[in-house]
Amino acid sequence: MSPIELHVWNRAFGLPSLDPECLAAIAFLSSAIPQDLWVLVESNNSSVSPNGSLPALKNGSQWVGGFDAIVLYITSQGSEDYDIDGNLSQSQRAQAVAYRSFIRKTFLPIVSLSLYVTSKNWVNVTRPLYSTFLKFPIQYEIPHTHHARATALTAHLTSLIRDIAAEESRPLQPVSTAFASITTTADKSKSQEKETIATRVRLRNLLADSLDPIQEKLARQNYFFGGTSPTTIDCLLVGYLSLLLYPDLSSPWAKEILQQEFSSIVSYIDRLRHAYLPSNLPYKAPDANDELTFGSWAKRTIENSPQSWGLRDDIPLNQEGYKAQSTSFWVAVQGIIGLVATAGSVLAYKALTTEGKVDVELKEEVAGKEVYSTVRGGVGDAVESGGGGGSTGAAEGRLPIFRAEDMLGI
Amino acid sequence: MASSFPDALRAPTFIRRLFSQFPLVTHPVDPHPLTVDDFQPSSSSTSSSSSSSSKCENTLYSFTTCADSKTASFNPACLKWQTYLRIRSIPFKTQPSNNHASPSGALPFMIVSPSSSSSSSSSSERKSQTIPSGKLARWIDEHATIGSVNTVDTDGGDYRAFLSLVEGAVRDAWLYALYIDPTNLANLTVPKYTSTVPLWPIPHLQGAQMRQAAINSIRTSSSSSKTATPSGTEIYDKAAEAFSALSTLLAGDTWFFGAAEAGVFDAEVFAYTHLLLTVGDGMKGSSGEGLVSSLRGFENLCGHEERIRRRWFS
Numbered sequence: 227m228s229p230i231e232l233h234v235w236n237r238a239f240g241l242p243s244l245d246p247e248c249l250a251a252i253a254f255l256s257s258a259i260p261q262d263l264w265v266l267v268e269s270n271n272s273s274v275s276p277n278g279s280l281p282a283l284k285n286g287s288q289w290v291g292g293f294d295a296i297v298l299y300i301t302s303q304g305s306e307d308y309d310i311d312g313n314l315s316q317s318q319r320a321q322a323v324a325y326r327s328f329i330r331k332t333f334l335p336i337v338s339l340s341l342y343v344t345s346k347n348w349v350n351v352t353r354p355l356y357s358t359f360l361k362f363p364i365q366y367e368i369p370h371t372h373h374a375r376a377t378a379l380t381a382h383l384t385s386l387i388r389d390i391a392a393e394e395s396r397p398l399q400p401v402s403t404a405f406a407s408i409t410t411t412a413d414k415s416k417s418q419e420k421e422t423i424a425t426r427v428r429l430r431n432l433l434a435d436s437l438d439p440i441q442e443k444l445a446r447q448n449y450f451f452g453g454t455s456p457t458t459i460d461c462l463l464v465g466y467l468s469l470l471l472y473p474d475l476s477s478p479w480a481k482e483i484l485q486q487e488f489s490s491i492v493s494y495i496d497r498l499r500h501a502y503l504p505s506n507l508p509y510k511a512p513d514a515n516d517e518l519t520f521g522s523w524a525k526r527t528i529e530n531s532p533q534s535w536g537l538r539d540d541i542p543l544n545q546e547g548y549k550a551q552s553t554s555f556w557v558a559v560q561g562i563i564g565l566v567a568t569a570g571s572v573l574a575y576k577a578l579t580t581e582g583k584v585d586v587e588l589k590e591e592v593a594g595k596e597v598y599s600t601v602r603g604g605v606g607d608a609v610e611s612g613g614g615g616g617s618t619g620a621a622e623g624r625l626p627i628f629r630a631e632d633m634l635g636i
Numbered sequence: 637m638a639s640s641f642p643d644a645l646r647a648p649t650f651i652r653r654l655f656s657q658f659p660l661v662t663h664p665v666d667p668h669p670l671t672v673d674d675f676q677p678s679s680s681s682t683s684s685s686s687s688s689s690s691k692c693e694n695t696l697y698s699f700t701t702c703a704d705s706k707t708a709s710f711n712p713a714c715l716k717w718q719t720y721l722r723i724r725s726i727p728f729k730t731q732p733s734n735n736h737a738s739p740s741g742a743l744p745f746m747i748v749s750p751s752s753s754s755s756s757s758s759s760s761e762r763k764s765q766t767i768p769s770g771k772l773a774r775w776i777d778e779h780a781t782i783g784s785v786n787t788v789d790t791d792g793g794d795y796r797a798f799l800s801l802v803e804g805a806v807r808d809a810w811l812y813a814l815y816i817d818p819t820n821l822a823n824l825t826v827p828k829y830t831s832t833v834p835l836w837p838i839p840h841l842q843g844a845q846m847r848q849a850a851i852n853s854i855r856t857s858s859s860s861s862k863t864a865t866p867s868g869t870e871i872y873d874k875a876a877e878a879f880s881a882l883s884t885l886l887a888g889d890t891w892f893f894g895a896a897e898a899g900v901f902d903a904e905v906f907a908y909t910h911l912l913l914t915v916g917d918g919m920k921g922s923s924g925e926g927l928v929s930s931l932r933g934f935e936n937l938c939g940h941e942e943r944i945r946r947r948w949f950s
Contacts (some may be wrong), residue, residue, distance in 0.1 A: 277870070320884035323877055324797035327804045331857075378856050439793025541816055541851055543868035543923055 230255075230264040231284040231510065232296075233274055236359040239473035241499075242266065242507055243281075244355065246337055247293045250458075250465030251281035253502040254293070257456050258300055258310050265510040270359065270368075271518035273526040276545055284516070294326070297458055311457050318451050325450075325459050332436035333466040335379050340470055340480040342376030343383075344390055350476040364523050386432065389425040390477070430483050437488055444494060456498065464498040471495055693749035696721065697733035699829065705730050706949050708914075710828050712810060712907040714744040717772050719903035722948040724780040734832075740768040746775070773900060788893045788901065795893065798885060799901065801878045806908050808854050809875030812868055813924030814915070815850035820922050824915055868923055876930040883934040890943065898944065909941040 232255055234248035243249050255264050267284075275282035275291035283290040283299060290299045301309045311322060341352050356369035380387065440463065443450060450459045470480040471492060484492055512518075529552045542548055647655075698714035700707060705728055709715040721728055728746070738745050746767045767775050788795060814825050821843055829846065830839035854866060882905060886892055892901045909931060916928035932938060 277867070316884055317887075320881035321794060321797065323881040324794070324801045324885075327878075328793075328797035328800040331800045331804055381856070438791075439796055443793050541812065541854060541866060541868060541871075545867050547867065 228286075229262065229508075229510075230259075231267045232264055233267045233269045233271070233280055233282045233284060233512070233516065235280050236268050236270055238355050239469070240505075241468055241472055242503055242505075244341075244352075244469075245280060246334070246462075246465040246469050247279075248281045248465070249468060249503060250461045251283075251293050251296050252507070253456075253461040253464050253498065254297060254310070254458060255300070256502045256504070256507070257461065258308050261508065265508045267510050267512045267516070268359070269512040269516050269518060271512070271516060271522065273522060274516045278545075278548070293462070310455060310461075313453060313455070314451060314457060322451075322457060322459050326462060328436075328439070329459070329462050329466060333470075335383065336433065336436065336480065337466055337469050338376035338379045339383060339387070340475065341473065342373050343380045343387055344475075344477050344479075346476040348373065351473065360518075361520070363520065364518065367523070367527065383432070386425070386428055389421070389428065390479075393422050393425050426479065426483075429479050430487065433480065433483050434487070437484075437491060441488060441491055444490065446490075448497075456502065460498060461502070464495055464502065467491065467495045468499055468503065472499075694726065694728035695731050695747050696728050696744050697731045697737055697747070698744035699734070700730045700732050701831075703729050703731060708910060708945075708949055709744075710911065711743065712807070712911055713742070713769065715911065716900075716903045716907040717744050717746075717769060719906050719944065719948065720773075720776060720900055723898045723903060723944075724776050725782065726776060726780055732832075734829075738768070739766055740770075742769060744769050744772075746772060748775075748779075788895050788899050790900070795901065798882065798892075799904065801881060802901075802904050802908065804857055805871075805874040805878035808857055808866075808871050809878075809927055810908055810912070811850040811854055812871045813912075813919065813922070813927055815847050816854075816868070817923045820919055820924055821847055824918050872923070872927050872930075875927055879931055879934055879937060883937050886936050886940060888936065891940075902940070902944065905937070906941055906944045909937055910945060913938065913941060 232251060234243045234252065235245040236243065238244035241249060242252050252266065269280075272278055272280050272282075274284070274289065276289050277291035277295070279291060281291075281293060281296060283296045285299075285303075290296050301311075311319060314322065340347065342348050353369055353373075356372075357365045360368060440450075448454070449456050450463065451457050467484075471484055473481075475481070529549070531552075540547075540551060542551060646652075696705070696714075696718060698709045698718060699711035700709040700714065700718075705718065705722065707730070709718050709730070718730065733743060735741055735743060737743075748765045748767060790796075814820055825846065826839050826843040830842050833839060833842070854871070882892075889895075891898045892905065893899075895902075912928050912931055916925075916932075919925050919928060
């Protein structure tokens with residue numbers, strides 16, 4: 227039996243993946259099942275996953291998407307050794323469910339803020355990182371989507387983001403004018419320093435707000451629920467916190483605050499990382515079908531475009547609903563195109579088969595100037611009017627003959 | 637007076653004659669707008685203890701159908717605070733309202749008249765106060781006549797973890813069942829929220845707006861990183877898992893976290909369980925039916941809902 231494949235986002239920052247959930251899934255697999263039963267695939271292709279996001283697990287032809295589903299699948303699959311939450315009591319299991327939601331709710335915005343929304347880090351580190359492993363047109367779309375999602379997740383931190391941005395832009399100011407040394411008085415720099423400290427304090431409070439409960443819970447234990455082996459909560463924590471702790475960023479506020487004030491958490495994460503996110507993980511190149519190629523990317527982009535353009539915004543009952551949604555959209559688009567084409571061809575047919583009109587150019591000399599006027603009329607009309615002989619008045623009534631005199635107002 | 641002006645500045649004769657046709661009336665000065673003190677002079681002059689018990693000066697503006705504080709609101713956020721106010725036995729009345737009325741843009745909010753607060757001695761506190769939902773918890777703690785026996789640590793890790801579970805998984809499922817499921821939206825949600833605007837296209841449009849808001853809210857609720865697309869079944873599964881965790885947490889206790897008296901967390905859970913159990917029959921045949929039946933499977937959660945309903949809402 228070929229080993230189980232775990233499809234994740236690319237390695238980065240010395241970690242096996244750039245996504246917290248992928249890191250959590252890697253930590254889970256390396257703690258739950260023997261090393262030779264699974265391999266890591268950096269497919270970067272979220273369309274392989276049944277729920278549209280990595281990590282995704284591939285066992286033969288079966289696909290499982292998302293950390294929670296992977297845990298459930300692996301646990302139900304093998305013997306009881308695979309259930310790393312197996313030793314937990316009933317109430318600890320309930321707590322695990324609650325802490326899962328707590329960790330995601332509090333740390334996902336912080337990770338997004340640190341890696342994506344802090345503009346210095348995004349411009350200098352994270353954005354260039356995507357270009358190293360994605361090919362030409364794709365390297366513009368995927369980081370953009372991830373950045374947009376991170377911005378949406380940190381929407382409630384707007385004022386903090388503004389403060390960070392203001393702090394970052396400050397060193398550039400003196401360069402802009404020659405009078406910088408005159409305008410930046412000592413008083414001003416002191417107030418700037420104060421602002422920097424204020425921002426740092428707010429960031430610290432943001433981190434402490436979510437880390438304090440974790441620290442309190444850890445309290446000199448090796449793992450979140452005590453015991454001798456990690457649980458899924460430990461996996462999630464190492465996934466999220468290692469992305470705060472290990473990347474070398476231009477604006478390393480998360481790392482500094484963690485190292486200064488949460489040394490017990492730092493040593494806890496260090497320990498877990500060495501044990502469960504080692505650098506010698508087995509890798510495998512993705513299969514041809516799962517690879518992120520221009521074709522597969524374009525197909526997914528076109529399939530998702532009704533949703534991403536906001537033309538179809540809905541959450542269907544199951545994942546098939548998403549496919550049906552975009553299919554129905556494209557069917558409708560095809561229908562409209564078909565209708566337009568039919569109408570166009572009918573009109574074209576009519577235009578081509580009716581009697582051709584001829585342009586009659588009248589050249590007259592009025593007040594010493596040559597005046598051209600064009601009259602359009604059916605051939606039959608001309609014949610009729612010519613055949614009528616005396617009835618020119620009637621022909622004039624039928625044909626919108628344009629008289630040059632009228633135009634000149636004579 | 638006119639004589640002191642130079643002739644050039646005097647109005648022309650015909651205009652003066654015209655204006656003299658109309659009598660110039662000086663109206664009496666308008667009084668200042670009535671304050672609550674002017675309106676109820678007896679409550680501020682006499683001792684306030686007798687009047688505050690007989691009258692309800694606190695008004696909770698919420699999505700509700702009538703002014704009786706015992707009638708449960710049909711919006712979970714409003715019902716949570718309504719329940720907590722009832723639990724702490726603060727006298728108040730409810731006022732049917734909508735988002736446009738709220739200073740913060742969200743319901744509920746509370747307007748407190750000065751005479752009800754015990755510390756209304758200083759004149760600065762004699763104006764009526766508006767309290768948005770975010771500050772209600774503190775206000776209730778400051779103004780409740782009896783101290784709460786519920787001594788749950790609201791900063792504790794477990795408390796916040798379970799709270800995030802209710803605010804995340806359970807709320808998402810509620811939004812999905814009531815707003816995104818088209819049959820429930822048309823049959824249950826829209827008629828309730830737009831009962832005051834029966835004009836044809838408006839309820840329909842508001843329904844579409846509410847639905848879009850629910851979709852956006854579920855999208856940004858961080859149950860998933862990157863660009864995952866949640867589906868209804870996943871949302872319901874998460875909620876069932878959350879109910880199971882909450883049921884385990886409650887176990888055989890009367891209130892959550894083994895407290896001696898109900899607290900904010902009980903109110904929060906009640907807000908969802910009560911509404912899900914009451915609208916349950918209306919959801920027959922829709923996707924939310926499974927959610928309600930999974931909730932019915934947890935007897936202690938239903939018992940918890942019944943305890944609060946019997947004691948404070950009947």
